[in-house]
Amino acid sequence: MSATTTIAPFSNAVVRAMRRLYPQALADSSWDNTGLLLEAPFVPSRRLSNTVLLTIDLTKAVADEAIAQQSSIIVAYHPIIFRGLKSLTLANSQQQTLLRLASHGISVYSPHTAVDAAPGGLGDWLADIVTGTKTNSVVADIDMETSSGGENASDDDNPFVEKKQTLDSPGFTLHNHPSQASLRLTKSPSPISSPIPHTRRPVVPQSPEIATHPGAGMGRVVTFNEPQSLPSLLDRIGKGMHNPKGFPIAIPQNTSIKDLSIKSIGICAGSGGSLLGNLDVDLLFTGEMSHHEALAAIEKGQVVISLFHSNSERGFLSEVLREQLEVTVDEEWVKLRKEESGNETFKEALEDDEFEVIVSEVDRDPYGIVVLKAD
Structure with a gap:
């Protein structure tokens, strides 16, 4: 046998x-x-x-x-x-x-999408970032020899950016969002900021609901009690994503970032075009959207923030x-x-x-x- x-x-x-x-x-x-x-x-x-x-x-x-x-x-x-x-x-x-x-x-x-849908999963993690609920539970785990620190540290010393790769021209540098293993958990996490009063719900609720995971569903819709300035949201996202060098944003033509306020946000990790496309919200927050999906959104007066697909995860x-x-x-x-x-x-x-x-x-x-x- x-x-x-x-x-x-x-x-x-x-x-x-x-x-x-x-x-x-x-x-x-x-x-x-x-x-x-x-x-x-x-x-x-x-x-x-x-x-x-x-x-x-x-x-x-x-x-x-x-x-x-x-x-x-x-x-x-x-x-x-x-x-x-x-x-x-x-x-x-x-x-x-x-x-x-x-x-x-x-x-x-x-x-994959089981993590997206679960309460406390990826959708809620991104919602925590935009609402200031996310805890600042990681700090840089840096070899001091690789960073000068101090008040005069430049962007090149940013601990949340991997070492730059020099391309053919010395005038260009390539920065990748850091692998999260370069960060370590702290013992006592603290909020990045005071949580902003809001309500949240899934874009598509789980059906039938699972008793062990109530409130599950794909995507999240966050509605603030009071409108939030777009610059304040960008600041929360930047801190929540550990200060990336940048990320794409699309805003309606003939507007400026400083003049826009946001009352509601549709959220989807990864590729959010199909899930968020028909939502009546002020801002779409996702990993990526196609050119035409983003264009359609700003034509409706919406703002689109994308982080690059897997950087949102x-x-x-x-x-x-x-x-x-x-x-x-x-x-x-x-x-x-x-x-x-x-x-x-x-x-x-x-x-x-x-x-x-x-x-x-x-x-x-x-x-x-x-x-x-x-x-």
Whole structure:
């Protein structure tokens, strides 16, 4: 009789934790592909570390990182598999990544729109930013030799911008939004500012509602009790996103930023055009919208703020998901170790009660911002 092929016990604990935090029933199954996308077999003689690596996108660089760290499982927000596969070959770069991870015993779980819809998930995280509710729970974890600090520090010393890459012309520098692993949690988070009185609701409420996750749904609509100046909102977004070099904004023609006030905001992480396009709100806040979607919005008198697709999502990993997983995986790991205590195959793996949840250091949006420096 052949031995049963199964996933590593620690990876199983992570999967159970993710399903508790973000049930797959919350995801938009009409197009999304969430859940355990790669279930790597457990090999007792090849022990991996009890480490889960968090990333937005599962790229070759992230796979290299996971392999180097001997991670047991990757939680990749974006699914690396969206459609059915007729083959798995090395000729396809994404399939090559999956095959490499499987050969190293590393599994992959993707929650995607389940995280968007969940109460306290990505939609609420972005809503917290614009309402000043978000806590300032991260600080720069900087090697002092790489930053001069002090009152006269220039933009080049900004701790929230990765080291610049010099292009062909010395007059240009390329700045990418930082991987959130360059930030570390503080012990005592404090509000960025006093929360602005408001109400919020999903754009599309979850139906049927899930008892464990009341109030879930795709997107968020924030309505302030009193109109907010656009400059104040931009300041909150800049601080909440850890001072990026810049992000696109579209405003109606014949208006200026300083003269605009905002009473209501439609919010969607990632690509928000289809979800937010028909909303009657003053501002659309998302990761990206197409040229024509943004043009249609400003023609209606709306403002559009886009952060670049994954920059609207990445900070959630270190500020929310990492801590959630540390607590929930701990509970599931204790349960699973008791349930499998008599399993000789898992005996050595179950003896290790320590684990770590880390955020990728190499994950980043494909787009950066080129900054022209004056001669």
